[in-house]
Amino acid sequence: MPSVCAYFQVHQPYRLRPFSFFDKSGDYFNNALNREVMQRVAARCYIPANQALLKIIKATRGTFKVTFSITGTAIEQMREYAPEALKSFQELARTGCVEFLGETYHHSLASLYSPTEFREQVLLHQDLMQTEFRCRPRIFRNTELIFSDSIGAAISDLGFKAVLAEGVDEILGWRSPNSVYRVVGRDVALLTKNYALSDDIAFRFATSGEHGGTLTPESFVARMRERAQSDDVVGIFLDYETFGEHHREESGILRFLAELPACVLADSSWKFLTPSEVIQQHKSVGELSYPRHTSWADCERDLSAWRGNEIQRKALDAIYAYTPDTEERRQVWRKLQTSDHFYYMATKEAADSAVHSYFSPFESPYEAFIAFANVARDLGAAQRS
Amino acid sequence: MKILMLGWEYPPHIAGGLGTACQGLTSALADQGISIHFVVPQIYGDEKVEHMVFTDSARRGVGPRIDSSEVASGETAIDVEVSRVPAFLTPYWNPSQFKEAVVSATKRQWASLPRAIREEPVARALIDGEVFGVDLVSALAPEQPRSNGNGSRARYAPDIFKEVERFTADVIARFSSESFDIIHAHDWMTFPAAVALAQTTGKPLVIHVHSLEHDRSGLFLNSSINEIENFGLSAADRIIAVSHYTKRSIEKHHNISANKIFVVHNGVYPRGAVTDYRLKKTWPRHVVLFLGRVTFQKGPDYFVEIASRVIPHVPDVLFVLAGSGDMLPAVMDQVRGMKLDNHFLFPGFLQGEELEEMFSIADLYVMPSVSEPFGITALEAISFDTPVIISKQSGVAEVLRHALKADFWDIERMADLIINSLLHEELRNEMVLMAREEVRRLHWDAAALKTIEVYQDVIV
Known part of the structure; x- marks a missing residue:
């Protein structure tokens, strides 16, 4: 019996303001912008999309299952700027049809730089999920689906039962992205993203339908059935903001989301599963090795979106060389670790650059770096004085 | 397609970016098969120009493209000694002499012009030394240096206007019967010549704006230059601006319709060493x-x-x-x-x-x-x-x-x-x-x- 594992990522960073070299120590973050974005995305995406999902869960009597990973920085900003959005996620949690995944609280790259910091941020996030949704995540997804064998081992040590990763062609080779695998040398299941199908929604919604038109649930489901074998799990992993923010409501994306589950379930041989259910019901077909770091970002699907150039590496090295001496500074330091800051500093050309600048609050990668460098310097200076 | 291009400077003898831009643009145009006759007020003899016909306004030329057919009778193709004489050492014309020169030069061409053009009122106006209602002679007259107390001096020596007069008269006298398809003029110094030539020949006029008096001078606007720019821009069939920034300035300061202004950004040639x-x-x-x-x-x-x-x-x-x-x-x-x-x-x-x-x-x-x-x-x-x-x-x-x-x-x-x-x-x-x-x-x-x-x- 083939199944769909739908997981949506919810994340908002604490964007920096264009902090100047001459600014006196104090407010690093662009509170006005962060409030504006959170309230806009809550109104356009989180609230209406959650309502749609809740309705589907009720209508399908719990047959529909969905999975979220919500970062700590998103939860904090929901609490402050859009409490209704947080409430609607909690309402979804109470249906029992929703699984929440573990990740780093600050959506950071700590897995690449500091094992202890990584561990602490993962535990912080588990505690947060416990508090907000009364469940402790057992399945893990790392920031931007960054994964490698060594990260797999670290996740295993933290007690997680499964991990999500990008279904990168070179890694999979002849193997299918729709099978369940195992982390090398560990008893941890590995679920891979079906990027062809996922990206049809995330990036190509307006053109991936029939004859280059808007994608319809019918043609998406037909495509999925065509590609899936009898015992397959199709991983549809997306940014939740796809629904209503990246693609606006006028595009028909929210209607697509509302109609898709019924369309999948119309064929009674198909079902929805959460990752925990997947690993209960599907045995792994074997180990899958990720000898290098992969991610779901950019055409390269590697780490180049965050540390592909000199300024990104300089900023990352600087932030992980720092050791905060007070709790207050630790809080700031962790907010500075959020991967988005480094994403804004990417200088890639062509298609990827448009995506990077769509997200960036800065006019150029260089200005993103300068704001970050000024803040990092100020933080260090404040500590020394 | 043959372009008669009017410029003011050319490498290596340049005061700013204008000459460099003209060199880059003409080389690339020549690569596209465009034939150019580039006219500057002054030739020094050491310019390296192989991609086009390059002469001064008296048709003295330099470079391999110069042959007898390009040179007015009685003059040699390359006469470095003669052409090295700085232009400002030639006797100045006073305004009335200028007018006289323009009128006689234009009259010389008059007979050879098609009847339709001869009948046009603008052509008549030109005979009277006026173009588009602007008195060319007074527009070109040097402005009195201002004394505004804070040491600001006139940025152009008065003789730049004499130079423009000489260039204008020369161009009308020597290029009115030239065969070409389009006149392409770079910056205000060439505008009087370009407009006058367009009027006598009936050829389309493209004005290329590398900078405006508004950019160069800020508050201390030279009203004569500003006026010359305005009549050039008004008379042009098409305007090329080097940036959107410049296009907006042209619209704003000269009240020119946006749809005749085209933006062509400058380029740069890659450097090897x-x-x-x-x-x-x-x-x-x-x-x-x-x-x-x-x-x-x-x-x-x-x-x-x-x-x-x-x-x-x-x-x-x-x-x-x-x-x-x-x-x-x-x-x-x-x-x-x-x-x-x-x-x-x-x-x-x-x-x-x-x-x-x-x-x-x-x-x-x-x-x-x-x-x-x-x-x-x-x-x-x-x-x-x-x-x-x-x-x-x-x-x-x-x-x-x-x-x-x-x-x-x-x-x-x-x-x-x-x-x-x-x-x-x-x-x-x-x-x-x-x-x-x-x-x-x-x-x-x-x-x-x-x-x-x-x-x-x-x-x-």
């Missing part, structure tokens, strides 16, 4: 370079203010202010007054190898222009592997993504950008790495293709 100079980056200090005319337009006073904010935080920095101009003494006073002498160098006007070396030694090129129609020096700096910080009030900011940008008046932001660029070598490296690729795409070929579109548009 940068590495040799690169090795010379052995100066013990950080070098921040300003290079350009030391005039209001270029913001040299802002450069000093910015420097004063940087120096306390980057003690080993040296600010080099290269160039000459009317504001140089005032700027040097400013530096002394602010006690920044130890951090400043004034090498004067640089050219040739000195200029290339300066660009190469610099860690950072800063262009804090108050108003910059394009700003080709920013592209040159990049071609020497020097990252750039440019004012948002520049045309080049429209085409350059891999540069830092700030408003010219935002001293603190400019200082912030400079300090960080000097503190973080990685930032400079990344900017240059990416900008070099970007500049490679800003080739003159693209500019030529867009220019040809304008030509085709105007011929139909």
Whole structure:
């Protein structure tokens, strides 16, 4: 019996303001912008999309299952700027049809730089999920689906039962992205993203339908059935903001989301599963090795979106060389670790650059770096004085 | 397609970016099969021009394309001795002599003109020394130097107007019967000649704006120049602006309809031998370079203010202010007054190898222009592997993504950008790495293709 594992990522960073070299120590973050974005995305995406999902869960009597990973920085900003959005996620949690995944609280790259910091941020996030949704995540997804064998081992040590990763062609080779695998040398299941199908929604919604038109649930489901074998799990992993923010409501994306589950379930041989259910019901077909770091970002699907150039590496090295001496500074330091800051500093050309600048609050990668460098310097200076 | 192009300067004898731009554009146009006769007021004999016919307004030429058919009878093709005589040493015409010359030159052409053109009232107006209601003679008359008490001097020697008069009369006298399809004129000095020629020949006129008097002078507008620009822009069939910034200025200051103005950004030719100079980056200090005319337009006073904010935080920095101009003494006073002498160098006007070396030694090129129609020096700096910080009030900011940008008046932001660029070598490296690729795409070929579109548009 083939199944769909739908997981949506919810994340908002604490964007920096264009902090100047001459600014006196104090407010690093662009509170006005962060409030504006959170309230806009809550109104356009989180609230209406959650309502749609809740309705589907009720209508399908719990047959529909969905999975979220919500970062700590998103939860904090929901609490402050859009409490209704947080409430609607909690309402979804109470249906029992929703699984929440573990990740780093600050959506950071700590897995690449500091094992202890990584561990602490993962535990912080588990505690947060416990508090907000009364469940402790057992399945893990790392920031931007960054994964490698060594990260797999670290996740295993933290007690997680499964991990999500990008279904990168070179890694999979002849193997299918729709099978369940195992982390090398560990008893941890590995679920891979079906990027062809996922990206049809995330990036190509307006053109991936029939004859280059808007994608319809019918043609998406037909495509999925065509590609899936009898015992397959199709991983549809997306940014939740796809629904209503990246693609606006006028595009028909929210209607697509509302109609898709019924369309999948119309064929009674198909079902929805959460990752925990997947690993209960599907045995792994074997180990899958990720000898290098992969991610779901950019055409390269590697780490180049965050540390592909000199300024990104300089900023990352600087932030992980720092050791905060007070709790207050630790809080700031962790907010500075959020991967988005480094994403804004990417200088890639062509298609990827448009995506990077769509997200960036800065006019150029260089200005993103300068704001970050000024803040990092100020933080260090404040500590020394 | 044959273009009669009117210019004012040509490398290596240049005072600004105009000559460099004309060289780049004509070379690329020639590559596209466009035949050009380029006319300047003065030929020096050492210009290397192989891609077009290159003469002065008296049809004395230089380069392999000059043959007897291009030269008016009784004159030799290349007479370096004669043409080296500076133009301003030739006897000036006073306004009435100018008018007389224009009238007689035009009358000489009159008989050979098609009847339709002869009957046109504008052609008659030209006979009377007037074009489009503007009295050419008084428009070209030198303005009295202003004495406004704060030491500001007229930026053009009075004889520039005499030069324009001579050029105009020469061009009308010697090129009215030339065979060509389009007149293409670069900046205000050539506008009277271009408009008059367009009127006598009936050929379409393309006016190319590299800068406007509004950009160059700020508050102290030279009304004669402004008026010449206005009648040139009004008379033009099409206008080429070097940036959207310039296009907006033309619309705003001259009330010209946007749909006859086309934006063609300048290009730059890739440079080969940068590495040799690169090795010379052995100066013990950080070098921040300003290079350009030391005039209001270029913001040299802002450069000093910015420097004063940087120096306390980057003690080993040296600010080099290269160039000459009317504001140089005032700027040097400013530096002394602010006690920044130890951090400043004034090498004067640089050219040739000195200029290339300066660009190469610099860690950072800063262009804090108050108003910059394009700003080709920013592209040159990049071609020497020097990252750039440019004012948002520049045309080049429209085409350059891999540069830092700030408003010219935002001293603190400019200082912030400079300090960080000097503190973080990685930032400079990344900017240059990416900008070099970007500049490679800003080739003159693209500019030529867009220019040809304008030509085709105007011929139909």
